Amino acid sequence: MFDLQLDEELELLVETARSFAREELSPRLREAESARGPDPGVCASFAEIGLAALELPEACGGAGLGALARVLVNEELAAGDVGAAVALDPLGPALYPLLELGGETALKELALPLLAREGARAVLVAAADAELEVGADAVSGAVPWVPADRVDLLVVLDSEGAVALQSGIETEPLRGAGLRAAGASALRLQNAPIVARWRGREQAGRALARARLYLASLLVGVLRQTCEFTRDYALQRVAFGRPIAHHQALAFLLVDMHAAVDGARLLLHEAAWNADRGRANAALSATAFIEAIDASRFVGPNGVQILGGHGFMQDYPVEKYMRESRALGLLLGGVDAAREEAGRALCDAGAPVALSELEIV
Amino acid sequence: MEFTIDKAMRERLEEARERGRDEMRPIGLIADRLGRPIPRDDPYFEGLIASGEGRTRWPGLKSKPRPSTRDPLRTVTMTLLLTEEWAYWDRGVMVANPGPGLPEGNVLALGTDEQKEQYLGPFLDPDRPRWACFAMTEPGAGSDAAAIRTHARKDGDHWILNGAKCFIGNASRADWILVQATIDPEKGRDAQRAFFVEQATPGLGGFKIEKKMGLKAYESTSFTLSDCRVPAANLLGGEARYEERAGFKTAMRTFNAGRPIIAANSVGIGRAALDEALDFARERDLLGDSRVRDRLEQMARKLRAGRLLCLRAGWLADRMAPNIVEASMSKAIAAGVAQEATSLGMELLGSVGARGDHLIEKLYRDAKAMDIVEGTGQIQRMIMARHLVQLPRN
Numbered sequence: 109m110f111d112l113q114l115d116e117e118l119e120l121l122v123e124t125a126r127s128f129a130r131e132e133l134s135p136r137l138r139e140a141e142s143a144r145g146p147d148p149g150v151c152a153s154f155a156e157i158g159l160a161a162l163e164l165p166e167a168c169g170g171a172g173l174g175a176l177a178r179v180l181v182n183e184e185l186a187a188g189d190v191g192a193a194v195a196l197d198p199l200g201p202a203l204y205p206l207l208e209l210g211g212e213t214a215l216k217e218l219a220l221p222l223l224a225r226e227g228a229r230a231v232l233v234a235a236a237d238a239e240l241e242v243g244a245d246a247v248s249g250a251v252p253w254v255p256a257d258r259v260d261l262l263v264v265l266d267s268e269g270a271v272a273l274q275s276g277i278e279t280e281p282l283r284g285a286g287l288r289a290a291g292a293s294a295l296r297l298q299n300a301p302i303v304a305r306w307r308g309r310e311q312a313g314r315a316l317a318r319a320r321l322y323l324a325s326l327l328v329g330v331l332r333q334t335c336e337f338t339r340d341y342a343l344q345r346v347a348f349g350r351p352i353a354h355h356q357a358l359a360f361l362l363v364d365m366h367a368a369v370d371g372a373r374l375l376l377h378e379a380a381w382n383a384d385r386g387r388a389n390a391a392l393s394a395t396a397f398i399e400a401i402d403a404s405r406f407v408g409p410n411g412v413q414i415l416g417g418h419g420f421m422q423d424y425p426v427e428k429y430m431r432e433s434r435a436l437g438l439l440l441g442g443v444d445a446a447r448e449e450a451g452r453a454l455c456d457a458g459a460p461v462a463l464s465e466l467e468i469v
Numbered sequence: 470m471e472f473t474i475d476k477a478m479r480e481r482l483e484e485a486r487e488r489g490r491d492e493m494r495p496i497g498l499i500a501d502r503l504g505r506p507i508p509r510d511d512p513y514f515e516g517l518i519a520s521g522e523g524r525t526r527w528p529g530l531k532s533k534p535r536p537s538t539r540d541p542l543r544t545v546t547m548t549l550l551l552t553e554e555w556a557y558w559d560r561g562v563m564v565a566n567p568g569p570g571l572p573e574g575n576v577l578a579l580g581t582d583e584q585k586e587q588y589l590g591p592f593l594d595p596d597r598p599r600w601a602c603f604a605m606t607e608p609g610a611g612s613d614a615a616a617i618r619t620h621a622r623k624d625g626d627h628w629i630l631n632g633a634k635c636f637i638g639n640a641s642r643a644d645w646i647l648v649q650a651t652i653d654p655e656k657g658r659d660a661q662r663a664f665f666v667e668q669a670t671p672g673l674g675g676f677k678i679e680k681k682m683g684l685k686a687y688e689s690t691s692f693t694l695s696d697c698r699v700p701a702a703n704l705l706g707g708e709a710r711y712e713e714r715a716g717f718k719t720a721m722r723t724f725n726a727g728r729p730i731i732a733a734n735s736v737g738i739g740r741a742a743l744d745e746a747l748d749f750a751r752e753r754d755l756l757g758d759s760r761v762r763d764r765l766e767q768m769a770r771k772l773r774a775g776r777l778l779c780l781r782a783g784w785l786a787d788r789m790a791p792n793i794v795e796a797s798m799s800k801a802i803a804a805g806v807a808q809e810a811t812s813l814g815m816e817l818l819g820s821v822g823a824r825g826d827h828l829i830e831k832l833y834r835d836a837k838a839m840d841i842v843e844g845t846g847q848i849q850r851m852i853m854a855r856h857l858v859q860l861p862r863n
């Protein structure tokens with residue numbers, strides 16, 4: 109369980125992110141997609157508001173905030189333009205292995221320099237998503253897709269730990285199914301030297317849990333925007349003499365889409381709230397990620413459906429929302445890896461299952 | 470939505486769990502097998518009364534302090550957690566339990582002091598199991614509550630009621646029935662009134678206990694009102710209230726605590742299916758199969774989301790904050806989740822589920838009602854759509 113009431117600091121943060129997304133991101137959504145990156149002016153003003161350093165410890169010059177702050181901010185940014193939201197955060201979910209496994213030294217040596225370097229990007233890859241051979245000193249192999257056009261730091265995470273690479277990473281530009289504003293590349297690694305290697309099963313699990321929350325929050329943001337956009341459209345568009353939202357078939361679809369996003373958001377906030385209290389729970393985070401993906405399969409395509417032919421055209425953003433929400437759910441092992449984790453946790457628990465216990469703090 | 474559960478509440482939940490395991494589930498299974506409600510003189514009901522259940526939330530008149538008894542539940546969220554636990558063990562038995570039941574909220578909100586004393590007073594410290602019930606549904610009026618035809622006609626200092634009601638929980642054993650009737654069928658909800666009709670009032674009769682698919686532990690009863698004469702004082706809220714305001718709408722509020730209760734019941738039923746399915750899979754060594762695990766994961770995830778939606782609606786109600794969309798959402802979604810969870814449980818059982826003697830099979834039948842009672846899933850969506858997209862009423 110968790111507190112739905114945000115404190116003032118978090119409310120202010122959400123408001124800041126929301127204004128930025130509305131004023132800077134959503135009006136330039138298609139431009140950023142064609143240019144494969146947000147406008148430099150947008151990047152500069154994002155750097156100014158300091159949202160990238162949200163979760164960095166204060167000792168590293170960050171705000172020292174936690175998972176809940178991150179998911180709240182991400183939802184707002186993703187509602188503006190999810191591709192840009194990915195591009196604007198130089199560390200992205202690659203932060204978590206550094207935070208959980210590498211500690212302050214890793215943050216200072218590997219993360220902080222990226223914040224100072226214009227356009228720099230760290231990328232997190234789950235070992236299962238790539239064909240990589242991790243040797244004693246170097247990594248070789250390929251990654252089919254990452255949402256980035258440059259990789260300053262690559263972190264490869266598996267269940268035992270992580271390795272960090274800074275060079276020997278060749279990027280091959282792809283068209284990308286979605287998130288083009290963040291770039292899209294295949295990676296080829298030839299004896300890319302390992303600059304840091306960390307081991308720790310528990311910490312790796314926590315890092316993956318946090319990274320899944322990061323992605324789930326982007327999903328919730330883009331799905332919320334899909335719901336809001338289609339609702340407004342359905343109230344304007346008239347067919348058979350009334351707004352299409354007032355035909356029951358569409359009214360019900362709209363409320364079901366809304367409910368799907370609310371359910372996913374509640375699971376996400378519950379998991380983030382617990383993570384901030386030292387109860388980072390792999391199964392809870394996996395559950396939140398799966399539910400967000402589940403919602404995306406329902407909300408994304410129906411967003412296009414509600415706009416009919418217009419939805420299929422790029423004059424409206426819903427086709428972009430559909431593609432991008434689908435792409436997001438393919439990262440970090442996607443729904444299968446998450447289901448595997450949540451399902452196993454459930455089956456390993458004693459009877460009755462955890463849900464049956466009142467997990468109320 | 471941060472709760473702290475105090476010691477007293479935790480003890481109540483523990484107690485509910487014990488009673489559920491030891492009494493509610495076994496007695497519910499018997500009722501299901503026999504296909505009839507728990508008899509009103511069953512010792513189970515006596516035991517509940519002896520242990521302090523079956524009481525009203527009404528505190529009693531100031532001049533006559535309430536007999537010392539346990540505190541009523543303080544918050545909607547606490548009520549949700551407790552009813553979830555009861556429904557986990559048997560939702561049908563939960564509804565069969567004695568007490569002022571569904572109409573209590575209406576009487577508390579709209580009743581005069583005299584009516585509270587007369588109708589809730591006996592539930593302060595009941596001498597025996599007592600029930601009350603609320604009768605809205607008619608053969609021709611379910612979701613469209615404005616379409617009820619049961620008619621009330623003023624005759625001197627009495628009202629004369631005529632009509633037929635159906636699917637009314639605990640009607641034949643209730644001390645009194647709060648009957649919703651219209652004084653003018655052409656005028657829709659504005660013309661509706663509620664009347665206390667005491668058991669054995671001449672003209673009240675024709676009780677027929679329906680045969681149901683599930684939730685067999687409590688009676689769902691149809692009955693008729695034939696020139697049933699009740700005193701003018703039996704009009705809920707008294708005459709004066711209707712001279713000032715329209716009838717039906719006074720009951721409408723900006724928040725709703727009833728629909729989240731059905732949502733909580735749904736989560737309880739679904740949780741029971743999940744635990745049973747998990748036990749079944751464990752005993753048969755099926756947990757190595759990812760198709761089995763995926764089904765269990767889906768059940769758990771959807772139930773968790775349903776529970777959060779439900780608690781959010783309760784949390785808002787506790788703060789007297791508008792929760793109409795959230796209440797309907799919790800009910801619409803959680804009822805579907807219960808159905809999905811029990812159905813996935815059946816899949817997991819395979820042909821064992823088709824034998825008709827497994828608890829999950831019972832839960833599969835029980836759960837269906839959750840999407841029908843207290844406003845069907847479709848009605849909940851209409852309510853949400855009125856708020857979200859201003860769906861017109863007509």
